[in-house]
Amino acid sequence: MPTTLKKTIFASPQDAEAAFYEALSRGDLEALMAVWAEDEETVCIHPGSGRISGYAAIRDAWAQVFSNGQRLNVRHTLQSHHHDPLTAVHSVLEEIGLHNDPSQRAPVIATNVYVRGALGWRMIVHHASPAPPDTFSTDAPQVLH
Amino acid sequence: MPTTLKKTIFASPQDAEAAFYEALSRGDLEALMAVWAEDEETVCIHPGSGRISGYAAIRDAWAQVFSNGQRLNVRHTLQSHHHDPLTAVHSVLEEIGLHNDPSQRAPVIATNVYVRGALGWRMIVHHASPAPPDTFSTDAPQVLH
Numbered sequence: 625m626p627t628t629l630k631k632t633i634f635a636s637p638q639d640a641e642a643a644f645y646e647a648l649s650r651g652d653l654e655a656l657m658a659v660w661a662e663d664e665e666t667v668c669i670h671p672g673s674g675r676i677s678g679y680a681a682i683r684d685a686w687a688q689v690f691s692n693g694q695r696l697n698v699r700h701t702l703q704s705h706h707h708d709p710l711t712a713v714h715s716v717l718e719e720i721g722l723h724n725d726p727s728q729r730a731p732v733i734a735t736n737v738y739v740r741g742a743l744g745w746r747m748i749v750h751h752a753s754p755a756p757p758d759t760f761s762t763d764a765p766q767v768l769h
Numbered sequence: 770m771p772t773t774l775k776k777t778i779f780a781s782p783q784d785a786e787a788a789f790y791e792a793l794s795r796g797d798l799e800a801l802m803a804v805w806a807e808d809e810e811t812v813c814i815h816p817g818s819g820r821i822s823g824y825a826a827i828r829d830a831w832a833q834v835f836s837n838g839q840r841l842n843v844r845h846t847l848q849s850h851h852h853d854p855l856t857a858v859h860s861v862l863e864e865i866g867l868h869n870d871p872s873q874r875a876p877v878i879a880t881n882v883y884v885r886g887a888l889g890w891r892m893i894v895h896h897a898s899p900a901p902p903d904t905f906s907t908d909a910p911q912v913l914h
Binding site for chain 2: 665667669671672673674675677703704705706708709710711713715717733735737739748749751753754755756758759
Protein backbone atom coordinates (compact mmCIF):
# COMPACT_ATOMS: atom_id res chain seq x y z
CA MET A 625 0.00 0.00 0.00
CA PRO A 626 1.99 2.97 -1.25
CA THR A 627 0.24 5.51 1.00
CA THR A 628 1.40 3.68 4.08
CA LEU A 629 4.89 3.17 2.74
CA LYS A 630 5.30 6.88 1.99
CA LYS A 631 4.70 7.62 5.66
CA THR A 632 7.39 5.22 6.86
CA ILE A 633 9.54 7.06 9.37
CA PHE A 634 13.18 6.10 9.46
CA ALA A 635 14.60 6.91 12.86
CA SER A 636 18.22 6.85 11.71
CA PRO A 637 20.24 7.02 8.50
CA GLN A 638 21.07 3.35 9.07
CA ASP A 639 17.37 2.45 9.06
CA ALA A 640 16.84 4.39 5.83
CA GLU A 641 19.84 2.69 4.24
CA ALA A 642 18.75 -0.78 5.29
CA ALA A 643 15.29 -0.14 3.81
CA PHE A 644 16.87 1.17 0.58
CA TYR A 645 18.98 -1.93 -0.01
CA GLU A 646 16.21 -4.32 1.03
CA ALA A 647 13.85 -2.67 -1.44
CA LEU A 648 16.54 -2.79 -4.13
CA SER A 649 17.09 -6.52 -3.64
CA ARG A 650 13.34 -7.19 -3.66
CA GLY A 651 12.78 -5.00 -6.73
CA ASP A 652 10.14 -3.16 -4.70
CA LEU A 653 9.71 0.27 -6.29
CA GLU A 654 7.24 1.62 -3.71
CA ALA A 655 9.45 0.66 -0.77
CA LEU A 656 12.51 2.05 -2.52
CA MET A 657 10.86 5.39 -3.25
CA ALA A 658 9.60 5.60 0.34
CA VAL A 659 13.24 6.06 1.33
CA TRP A 660 13.76 9.06 -0.98
CA ALA A 661 12.97 12.61 0.07
CA GLU A 662 10.21 14.14 -2.04
CA ASP A 663 12.36 17.00 -3.13
CA GLU A 664 13.47 18.53 -6.39
CA GLU A 665 17.07 18.70 -5.16
CA THR A 666 17.44 14.93 -4.91
CA VAL A 667 20.10 13.38 -7.14
CA CYS A 668 20.50 9.80 -8.36
CA ILE A 669 23.36 8.53 -10.51
CA HIS A 670 23.20 4.92 -11.66
CA PRO A 671 26.52 3.26 -12.52
CA GLY A 672 27.73 4.57 -15.87
CA SER A 673 24.65 6.72 -16.37
CA GLY A 674 23.89 10.41 -16.25
CA ARG A 675 22.67 12.52 -13.38
CA ILE A 676 18.94 12.32 -12.61
CA SER A 677 17.35 14.86 -10.32
CA GLY A 678 13.95 15.23 -8.68
CA TYR A 679 11.69 12.62 -7.12
CA ALA A 680 9.58 11.90 -10.23
CA ALA A 681 12.53 11.43 -12.59
CA ILE A 682 14.36 9.28 -10.05
CA ARG A 683 11.25 7.11 -9.66
CA ASP A 684 10.98 6.68 -13.43
CA ALA A 685 14.61 5.58 -13.65
CA TRP A 686 14.23 2.99 -10.90
CA ALA A 687 11.02 1.74 -12.50
CA GLN A 688 13.05 1.14 -15.63
CA VAL A 689 15.75 -0.74 -13.66
CA PHE A 690 13.07 -3.06 -12.29
CA SER A 691 10.99 -3.26 -15.47
CA ASN A 692 12.76 -6.20 -17.06
CA GLY A 693 11.83 -8.40 -14.13
CA GLN A 694 15.50 -9.09 -13.48
CA ARG A 695 16.10 -9.32 -9.75
CA LEU A 696 19.25 -7.85 -8.30
CA ASN A 697 21.14 -9.37 -5.42
CA VAL A 698 22.91 -6.54 -3.63
CA ARG A 699 25.34 -6.97 -0.77
CA HIS A 700 26.40 -3.68 0.74
CA THR A 701 29.07 -2.74 3.24
CA LEU A 702 29.30 0.63 4.94
CA GLN A 703 32.93 1.71 4.66
CA SER A 704 32.83 5.06 6.41
CA HIS A 705 30.35 7.73 7.33
CA HIS A 706 29.94 11.28 8.50
CA HIS A 707 26.92 12.12 10.64
CA ASP A 708 25.73 15.43 11.99
CA PRO A 709 22.29 16.12 13.51
CA LEU A 710 20.70 16.91 10.13
CA THR A 711 22.78 15.20 7.45
CA ALA A 712 24.46 11.81 7.10
CA VAL A 713 26.93 10.83 4.39
CA HIS A 714 27.65 7.14 3.85
CA SER A 715 30.37 5.64 1.71
CA VAL A 716 29.28 2.16 0.70
CA LEU A 717 30.69 -0.71 -1.31
CA GLU A 718 28.02 -2.64 -3.19
CA GLU A 719 28.39 -6.03 -4.78
CA ILE A 720 25.64 -6.41 -7.34
CA GLY A 721 24.65 -9.70 -8.85
CA LEU A 722 21.71 -11.14 -10.68
CA HIS A 723 19.52 -13.62 -8.82
CA ASN A 724 19.52 -15.98 -11.77
CA ASP A 725 23.27 -15.81 -12.39
CA PRO A 726 25.26 -15.63 -9.15
CA SER A 727 28.56 -15.85 -11.01
CA GLN A 728 28.11 -12.37 -12.46
CA ARG A 729 28.88 -9.91 -9.68
CA ALA A 730 29.98 -6.32 -10.16
CA PRO A 731 31.55 -4.04 -7.56
CA VAL A 732 30.02 -0.58 -7.24
CA ILE A 733 31.03 2.36 -5.05
CA ALA A 734 28.16 4.44 -3.70
CA THR A 735 27.91 7.72 -1.87
CA ASN A 736 24.55 7.95 -0.11
CA VAL A 737 23.36 11.13 1.58
CA TYR A 738 20.43 11.26 4.01
CA VAL A 739 18.80 14.29 5.63
CA ARG A 740 16.59 14.50 8.67
CA GLY A 741 13.19 16.09 8.20
CA ALA A 742 9.74 15.98 9.77
CA LEU A 743 9.34 12.38 8.57
CA GLY A 744 12.67 11.12 9.82
CA TRP A 745 15.68 10.41 7.66
CA ARG A 746 15.35 10.33 3.88
CA MET A 747 17.79 9.82 1.03
CA ILE A 748 18.66 12.88 -1.07
CA VAL A 749 21.70 11.56 -2.98
CA HIS A 750 22.59 8.12 -4.33
CA HIS A 751 25.74 8.34 -6.46
CA ALA A 752 26.81 4.91 -7.66
CA SER A 753 29.69 4.22 -10.01
CA PRO A 754 31.45 1.09 -11.24
CA ALA A 755 34.50 0.12 -9.22
CA PRO A 756 37.56 -1.68 -10.56
CA PRO A 757 37.13 -5.48 -10.64
CA ASP A 758 39.75 -5.99 -7.91
CA THR A 759 37.90 -3.75 -5.44
CA PHE A 760 36.75 -6.53 -3.15
CA SER A 761 40.05 -8.32 -3.02
CA THR A 762 42.22 -5.26 -2.33
CA ASP A 763 40.18 -2.46 -0.86
CA ALA A 764 38.14 -4.06 1.85
CA PRO A 765 39.21 -7.60 2.66
CA GLN A 766 38.41 -7.06 6.30
CA VAL A 767 34.77 -6.17 5.91
CA LEU A 768 33.47 -8.49 3.21
CA HIS A 769 33.02 -12.08 4.14
CA MET B 770 54.22 27.75 1.58
CA PRO B 771 52.24 24.72 2.67
CA THR B 772 51.97 25.81 6.31
CA THR B 773 50.13 28.95 5.32
CA LEU B 774 47.92 27.14 2.86
CA LYS B 775 46.86 24.57 5.41
CA LYS B 776 45.47 27.36 7.55
CA THR B 777 43.33 28.78 4.77
CA ILE B 778 39.86 29.34 6.15
CA PHE B 779 37.01 28.86 3.72
CA ALA B 780 34.02 30.85 4.90
CA SER B 781 31.51 28.91 2.79
CA PRO B 782 31.24 25.64 0.89
CA GLN B 783 31.30 27.72 -2.29
CA ASP B 784 34.68 29.19 -1.31
CA ALA B 785 36.07 25.73 -0.61
CA GLU B 786 34.75 24.42 -3.92
CA ALA B 787 36.16 27.34 -5.89
CA ALA B 788 39.57 26.76 -4.30
CA PHE B 789 39.35 23.04 -5.06
CA TYR B 790 38.72 23.51 -8.77
CA GLU B 791 41.24 26.34 -9.09
CA ALA B 792 43.90 24.14 -7.51
CA LEU B 793 42.90 21.25 -9.77
CA SER B 794 43.26 23.37 -12.91
CA ARG B 795 46.61 24.73 -11.73
CA GLY B 796 47.89 21.29 -10.74
CA ASP B 797 48.67 22.76 -7.33
CA LEU B 798 48.81 19.86 -4.86
CA GLU B 799 49.31 21.98 -1.74
CA ALA B 800 46.38 24.26 -2.52
CA LEU B 801 44.22 21.26 -3.39
CA MET B 802 45.01 19.45 -0.16
CA ALA B 803 44.36 22.66 1.83
CA VAL B 804 40.71 22.21 0.88
CA TRP B 805 40.48 18.68 2.29
CA ALA B 806 39.68 17.97 5.93
CA GLU B 807 42.54 16.26 7.72
CA ASP B 808 40.44 13.33 8.69
CA GLU B 809 40.57 9.58 8.33
CA GLU B 810 36.93 9.50 7.24
CA THR B 811 37.54 11.49 4.06
CA VAL B 812 36.78 9.69 0.80
CA CYS B 813 37.99 10.38 -2.72
CA ILE B 814 36.93 8.45 -5.82
CA HIS B 815 38.60 9.37 -9.09
CA PRO B 816 36.65 8.56 -12.28
CA GLY B 817 36.82 4.82 -12.92
CA SER B 818 39.04 4.20 -9.91
CA GLY B 819 38.62 2.67 -6.50
CA ARG B 820 37.71 4.30 -3.23
CA ILE B 821 40.55 6.08 -1.41
CA SER B 822 40.13 7.12 2.19
CA GLY B 823 42.15 9.22 4.61
CA TYR B 824 44.06 12.44 4.04
CA ALA B 825 47.46 10.85 3.36
CA ALA B 826 46.19 8.33 0.81
CA ILE B 827 44.08 10.98 -0.91
CA ARG B 828 47.13 13.25 -1.13
CA ASP B 829 49.22 10.44 -2.64
CA ALA B 830 46.57 9.79 -5.30
CA TRP B 831 46.35 13.47 -6.31
CA ALA B 832 50.14 13.68 -6.39
CA GLN B 833 50.03 10.84 -8.91
CA VAL B 834 47.38 12.64 -11.01
CA PHE B 835 49.66 15.68 -11.19
CA SER B 836 52.92 13.75 -11.49
CA ASN B 837 52.99 13.42 -15.27
CA GLY B 838 53.06 17.18 -15.65
CA GLN B 839 49.85 17.02 -17.66
CA ARG B 840 47.69 20.03 -16.85
CA LEU B 841 43.95 19.61 -16.59
CA ASN B 842 41.47 22.20 -17.72
CA VAL B 843 38.35 21.76 -15.61
CA ARG B 844 35.11 23.62 -16.09
CA HIS B 845 32.60 22.93 -13.37
CA THR B 846 28.94 23.76 -12.96
CA LEU B 847 27.03 23.39 -9.72
CA GLN B 848 23.79 21.61 -10.59
CA SER B 849 22.13 21.39 -7.20
CA HIS B 850 23.07 21.49 -3.56
CA HIS B 851 21.86 20.80 -0.06
CA HIS B 852 23.19 22.97 2.74
CA ASP B 853 22.65 22.76 6.47
CA PRO B 854 24.65 24.61 9.12
CA LEU B 855 27.33 21.90 9.35
CA THR B 856 27.28 19.98 6.08
CA ALA B 857 26.99 20.92 2.41
CA VAL B 858 26.43 18.50 -0.46
CA HIS B 859 27.09 19.71 -4.00
CA SER B 860 26.21 17.95 -7.22
CA VAL B 861 28.57 19.16 -9.91
CA LEU B 862 29.11 18.55 -13.61
CA GLU B 863 32.75 18.73 -14.59
CA GLU B 864 34.13 19.01 -18.10
CA ILE B 865 37.73 17.89 -18.01
CA GLY B 866 40.19 18.58 -20.78
CA LEU B 867 43.91 18.60 -21.24
CA HIS B 868 45.58 21.97 -21.63
CA ASN B 869 47.60 20.74 -24.59
CA ASP B 870 44.67 19.11 -26.37
CA PRO B 871 41.46 21.13 -26.04
CA SER B 872 39.59 18.78 -28.37
CA GLN B 873 39.67 15.98 -25.80
CA ARG B 874 37.06 16.80 -23.19
CA ALA B 875 35.35 14.31 -20.91
CA PRO B 876 32.18 14.87 -18.87
CA VAL B 877 32.36 13.83 -15.23
CA ILE B 878 29.68 13.87 -12.53
CA ALA B 879 30.89 14.73 -9.04
CA THR B 880 29.34 14.67 -5.61
CA ASN B 881 31.31 16.93 -3.26
CA VAL B 882 30.65 17.06 0.47
CA TYR B 883 31.96 19.79 2.75
CA VAL B 884 31.73 20.05 6.53
CA ARG B 885 32.16 23.06 8.77
CA GLY B 886 34.79 22.82 11.46
CA ALA B 887 36.97 25.13 13.51
CA LEU B 888 38.89 26.07 10.35
CA GLY B 889 35.87 26.80 8.20
CA TRP B 890 34.52 24.54 5.48
CA ARG B 891 36.56 21.57 4.27
CA MET B 892 35.96 18.81 1.77
CA ILE B 893 35.32 15.32 3.14
CA VAL B 894 34.02 13.56 0.00
CA HIS B 895 34.84 13.92 -3.69
CA HIS B 896 33.12 11.19 -5.67
CA ALA B 897 33.73 11.63 -9.39
CA SER B 898 32.57 9.25 -12.10
CA PRO B 899 32.53 9.31 -15.90
CA ALA B 900 29.30 10.60 -17.39
CA PRO B 901 27.84 9.54 -20.74
CA PRO B 902 29.30 11.50 -23.69
CA ASP B 903 25.98 13.26 -24.36
CA THR B 904 25.80 14.67 -20.82
CA PHE B 905 26.45 18.28 -21.77
CA SER B 906 24.11 18.34 -24.72
CA THR B 907 21.12 16.74 -23.00
CA ASP B 908 21.35 17.06 -19.25
CA ALA B 909 22.17 20.67 -18.64
CA PRO B 910 21.76 22.84 -21.72
CA GLN B 911 20.56 25.70 -19.60
CA VAL B 912 23.61 26.03 -17.42
CA LEU B 913 26.56 25.37 -19.68
CA HIS B 914 27.37 28.04 -22.20
